[in-house]
Amino acid sequence: MGNGQEMAQRTTGNKEVSFLQDAPGSKEFSCVFKVVLLGSSSVGKTSLAYRYVKKDFQDSLPTVGCSFFNQCVTLDATTVKLEIWDTAGQEKYHSVCHLYYRGANAALLVYDITRKESFEKAKVWLSELEKEFLQNEIVIILVGNKLDLSEEREVTIEEAKEFAKTNCILYTETSAKSDYQVTELFVTLAHELLELEQQKEKLRHTTHWKKSRVDLQETASRRMKCCQK
Amino acid sequence: MAADVHKKGGDVPNGSLVPKDGRHAERSESPTPGLAQGTEPGAGQEGAMFVHAQSYEDLTSTENPDATVQIPGGREDAQSDQTKIEEISKDFSKLSTQLTGIALDLEEEMRQSKEDKQDLSPKASRRDSVLSGKEDEGVSMDAWHMHQKHVFVLSEAGKPVYSRYGSEEALSSTMGVMMALVSFVEVQKNAIRSIHADGYKVVFVRRSPLVLVAVARTRQSEQEIAQELLYIYYQILSLLTLTQLNRIFQQKQNYDLRRLLAGSERITDNLLDLMARDPSFLMGAARCLPMASGVRDIVSTCLQQAKAKSLVFAILLAKNQLVSLVRKKDQFLHHIDLHLLFNLISSSSSFREGEAWTPICLPKFNSSGFFSAHISYLEQDTDLCLLLISTDREDFFTVSDCKRKFQDRLKKRGVYQALLEALHTPFYSVSQVGIPFLRHFIYKSKSSGLFTSPEIEAPYITEKEKERLLGLYQYLHSRAHNSSRPLMNIYYTGSHENLLAWVTNAFELYVCFSPLGTKAAAVSAVHKLMRWIRKEEDRLFILTPQTY
Numbered sequence: 001m002g003n004g005q006e007m008a009q010r011t012t013g014n015k016e017v018s019f020l021q022d023a024p025g026s027k028e029f030s031c032v033f034k035v036v037l038l039g040s041s042s043v044g045k046t047s048l049a050y051r052y053v054k055k056d057f058q059d060s061l062p063t064v065g066c067s068f069f070n071q072c073v074t075l076d077a078t079t080v081k082l083e084i085w086d087t088a089g090q091e092k093y094h095s096v097c098h099l100y101y102r103g104a105n106a107a108l109l110v111y112d113i114t115r116k117e118s119f120e121k122a123k124v125w126l127s128e129l130e131k132e133f134l135q136n137e138i139v140i141i142l143v144g145n146k147l148d149l150s151e152e153r154e155v156t157i158e159e160a161k162e163f164a165k166t167n168c169i170l171y172t173e174t175s176a177k178s179d180y181q182v183t184e185l186f187v188t189l190a191h192e193l194l195e196l197e198q199q200k201e202k203l204r205h206t207t208h209w210k211k212s213r214v215d216l217q218e219t220a221s222r223r224m225k226c227c228q229k
Numbered sequence: 230m231a232a233d234v235h236k237k238g239g240d241v242p243n244g245s246l247v248p249k250d251g252r253h254a255e256r257s258e259s260p261t262p263g264l265a266q267g268t269e270p271g272a273g274q275e276g277a278m279f280v281h282a283q284s285y286e287d288l289t290s291t292e293n294p295d296a297t298v299q300i301p302g303g304r305e306d307a308q309s310d311q312t313k314i315e316e317i318s319k320d321f322s323k324l325s326t327q328l329t330g331i332a333l334d335l336e337e338e339m340r341q342s343k344e345d346k347q348d349l350s351p352k353a354s355r356r357d358s359v360l361s362g363k364e365d366e367g368v369s370m371d372a373w374h375m376h377q378k379h380v381f382v383l384s385e386a387g388k389p390v391y392s393r394y395g396s397e398e399a400l401s402s403t404m405g406v407m408m409a410l411v412s413f414v415e416v417q418k419n420a421i422r423s424i425h426a427d428g429y430k431v432v433f434v435r436r437s438p439l440v441l442v443a444v445a446r447t448r449q450s451e452q453e454i455a456q457e458l459l460y461i462y463y464q465i466l467s468l469l470t471l472t473q474l475n476r477i478f479q480q481k482q483n484y485d486l487r488r489l490l491a492g493s494e495r496i497t498d499n500l501l502d503l504m505a506r507d508p509s510f511l512m513g514a515a516r517c518l519p520m521a522s523g524v525r526d527i528v529s530t531c532l533q534q535a536k537a538k539s540l541v542f543a544i545l546l547a548k549n550q551l552v553s554l555v556r557k558k559d560q561f562l563h564h565i566d567l568h569l570l571f572n573l574i575s576s577s578s579s580f581r582e583g584e585a586w587t588p589i590c591l592p593k594f595n596s597s598g599f600f601s602a603h604i605s606y607l608e609q610d611t612d613l614c615l616l617l618i619s620t621d622r623e624d625f626f627t628v629s630d631c632k633r634k635f636q637d638r639l640k641k642r643g644v645y646q647a648l649l650e651a652l653h654t655p656f657y658s659v660s661q662v663g664i665p666f667l668r669h670f671i672y673k674s675k676s677s678g679l680f681t682s683p684e685i686e687a688p689y690i691t692e693k694e695k696e697r698l699l700g701l702y703q704y705l706h707s708r709a710h711n712s713s714r715p716l717m718n719i720y721y722t723g724s725h726e727n728l729l730a731w732v733t734n735a736f737e738l739y740v741c742f743s744p745l746g747t748k749a750a751a752v753s754a755v756h757k758l759m760r761w762i763r764k765e766e767d768r769l770f771i772l773t774p775q776t777y
């Protein structure tokens with residue numbers, strides 16, 4: 001879908017809209033971030049989202065297409081809204097997955113620590129993402145799930161860590177079932193997103209400064225979008 | 230129009246179901262067989278929501294799915310009713326013995342299949358191939374006997390694609406045999422062929438690049454079994470599109486399609502289960518959730534007003550019953566597509582969380598492309614599911630917003646509570662009709678593609694008894710729609726129940742009476758029943774469908 005340049009533009013476009021006034025009561029600005037969960041079927045993407053959003057675990061069925069959740073995280077003084085896109089890992093949906101991760105601010109690459117091939121698949125997802133995004137444009141976390149089944153482990157901590165390090169992405173292990181490190185994962189994610197956002201904001205200011213002219217049309221359309229929301 | 234709807238909404242509190250506005254003046258009270266299509270009870274006031282479809286249309290049509298096939302003469306020509314009756318009663322008595330004596334039959338047939346090895350029927354060849362293979366519970370003939378119907382899908386190269394019971398892996402040698410049979414029986418593409426052996430029917434449907442096979446010991450007609458196989462075919466298309474399917478097999482004849490279908494088997498399993506239970510499939514129609522027309526009209530208006538450019542269909546449903554359907558002007562949904570959507574939703578509890586956004590092909594609408602479906606429940610613990618079908622896969626947030634708008638409108642207009650209340654009574658009791666020996670019925674309005682049916686009550690209490698009743702209807706239906714000799718009227722007196730079928734241009738009616746009544750009483754009961762349906766039609770059907 002489109003070339004890299006277009007994609008980058010679209011991403012910044014999204015970013016502009018994502019600053020909006022928070023719900024009544026809070027005077028803080030809140031940010032909306034798009035988070036996409038990627039990985040093979042049955043690695044536990046839906047379970048992680050469900051654990052985080054509903055604070056519960058239940059046996060889930062394979063996702064059809066994609067499920068969308070909203071969740072707010074409050075960090076210090078800022079409320080961050082996460083739009084979580086839980087994609088289907090089944091192969092027949094691969095052709096549409098790029099639709100779901102387009103414009104994402106973060107991606108969780110989930111694999112099942114008891115299934116080596118799901119780790120390999122996570123690597124493939126990373127290279128897919130690298131085609132679509134510039135570095136520092138997106139927060140990527142490698143997530144080894146089903147830690148409660150560690151006696152059946154097929155992917156060692158060392159190899160996963162090594163892989164994460166060489167590719168400059170974050171890495172953690174979780175269990176959606178026993179609620180291990182799931183909230184921490186999303187809180188870390190929110191922190192990273194805010195930090196990245198602040199960096200980008202700085203960058204944006206400096207570019208603006210260099211620009212001699214303000215593009216009125218762009219400003220107007222941005223305002224429009226905000227009102228619509 | 231809008232004002233009218235509003236006025237009718239005002240009638241709701243007093244609970245009156247009788248239309249007040251005299252719009253039925255030209256609709257006859259007591260319908261007759263001469264009733265023109267479009268004036269029967271349940272016919273929409275402003276045109277239909279669905280593509281008007283013949284029963285078994287797919288089976289009579291040729292390669293070109295758009296070609297409409299005229300069945301010469303129509304049903305009225307059937308004069309040979311009398312000659313058929315004898316045959317029918319014979320079939321019915323077989324049917325009841327078969328259905329009441331399952332345990333015995335099963336045992337007998339199991340013993341038989343262990344003995345005869347020389348038989349060249351397909352069953353025997355399967356058996357041989359199995360015996361030469363390794364021991365496997367999944368493929369042993371004994372296991373097969375436990376099931377009324379077995380369904381396989383294979384590619385034209387003979388590769389397994391789907392199997393109802395047992396793993397496709399274990400059955401692959403069987404599939405090879407099937408494939409050999411298919412090429413043997415194949416005379417022309419898209420033909421149905423069947424083999425009758427030993428109380429079994431083996432039915433083949435070929436839809437390139439797939440071949441579908443059913444092995445059934447039900448008394449369904451060949452046509453009906455083939456129709457079910459077609460549903461399975463369409464189910465696969467709805468996940469992949471025909472275009473993609475063709476491309477795959479053009480590129481690689483030997484492709485293992487199970488890779489792409491992995492994780493969707495339960496959708497197909499669910500479809501087969503549903504077809505055995507739910508008369509919607511047999512009727513080729515949808516059932517509506519009964520509710521006061523005033524409430525339904527407001528709900529439909531709210532749904533219609535929550536529109537977006539890319540929306541083609543908006544469907545509100547509750548447990549496989551239609552609450553409201555709004556469609557883009559000039560776009561009609563086919564009942565098969567609607568059933569596939571119902572099946573998709575009922576086969577997964579995962580839609581209860583969050584909002585789903587998924588590519589979906591509606592094969593009868595257009596088998597070459599995907600729509601994007603937004604699927605969500607109005608609230609997590611209600612059964613109200615909203616389905617928004619959009620042409621634009623980028624339009625998630627707009628479509629998601631339509632849902633919010635719809636919910637806001639429902640609450641603002643004060644019908645949400647009434648809607649929830651309607652969910653408490655998804656079925657009505659046949660006793661409301663006031664005919665003492667009437668047990669159950671199915672009535673379908675042909676022009677609206679909607680049907681109504683009361684709850685199945687005593688003496689059909691167990692699942693098995695319910696399926697038996699459906700089996701009887703299936704049989705009546707197949708007799709009434711027999712392509713060579715369609716029947717307009719069927720009346721059968723049996724020891725367990727008396728049955729009546731009445732099929733006209735405008736409607737289809739299948740009625741089950743207690744075995745005590747007479748034929749004359751049944752005929753007058755049917756007239757009374759038709760009057761009752763007319764009186765209740767705006768509660769039982771969607772009479773004023775909305776469009777964008």
Ligand SMILES: Nc1nc2c(ncn2[C@@H]2O[C@H](COP(=O)(O)OP(=O)(O)OP(=O)(O)O)[C@@H](O)[C@H]2O)c(=O)[nH]1
Binds near residue numbers: 042046175
């Ligand atoms: N033991 C264990 N099982 C888990 C864990 N997380 C998920 N599961 C189980 O793994 C199976 C698949 O989980 P899902 O969350 O549906 O997997 P998914 O990645 O969303 O799969 P798709 O939707 O098909 O892509 C389910 O049976 C879960 O109960 C976990 O942390 N530990």
Ligand SMILES: [Mg+2]
Binds near residue numbers: 045046062088089
């Ligand atoms: Mg999932």
